[in-house]
Amino acid sequence: MVEVTRVYHFSAAHRLANPALPVERNVALYGDCHRPHGHNYYLEVTVAGRPDPVTGMAVDLARLDDAVNGSVVAEVDHRALEEVPALRGVITTGESLARAVWRILVPALPAESLRRVAVVETAKNRFEYEGGEG
């Protein structure tokens, strides 16, 4: 079994806020991140499979690219994440974004193939989600 990881990129604006909380509480919780700002995000999607004995390919990369570019990158690139329909209700922290992307991709990929979604928000902040309940 090999794990194939593809790295994608998008740029987006966001602000951290829980709409159910008062402004003072959001400011206290999220600090500078409560202000609208943006990132050059990297999105790493890892899928597992066994290389086909004839083609040597474990993953249909074109299908993976279509799924990620179509269902995620095209939706979020150069947008405000809070305005993206697929992310409605998501507080756009890196970890919540990783989980949201996982949930979007699972039905778009071969069963049981998705292993990990990593959201790299900045060179210093990386978030990973692997599904499951822990």
Added chain:
Amino acid sequence: MMAGRELAYTTRRFSFAAAHRYHVEGWSAEENRRAFGELGGVHGHNYTLDVTIRGPIDPETGMVIDLGGLKRIVGETVVERFDHADLNADPLFRGRVPTTENLAIVTWELLAPKLGVDRLWQIRVWEDPTLYVDYRGV
């Protein structure tokens, strides 16, 4: 706590430049074109190889592995073999398409006997900065 039993991971990075093409002997040109598209033409990559060793920290040296030794073994076994080479011409890829997946598996198979399957933890092959494959021997 038992000294020297704590496992740690050491990763050393290597690089090599190699040519390859995706092609199945025995398939018609049309079948190859349909399966592999432009990957069927000879092209090349600057590959990056991350070799990760897992083991206890030696209580005397403080090291999981001597990096100089690791560098020599990977250099002689993998980098010298694949750097500025045509992967399709290597006997290891006879009847085996040199995909990144297979390159990771072949690299594991070259290194496991020299480093030990109990110590070699992971092979990661980056084909370019947007694609890498991990193999851990199973």
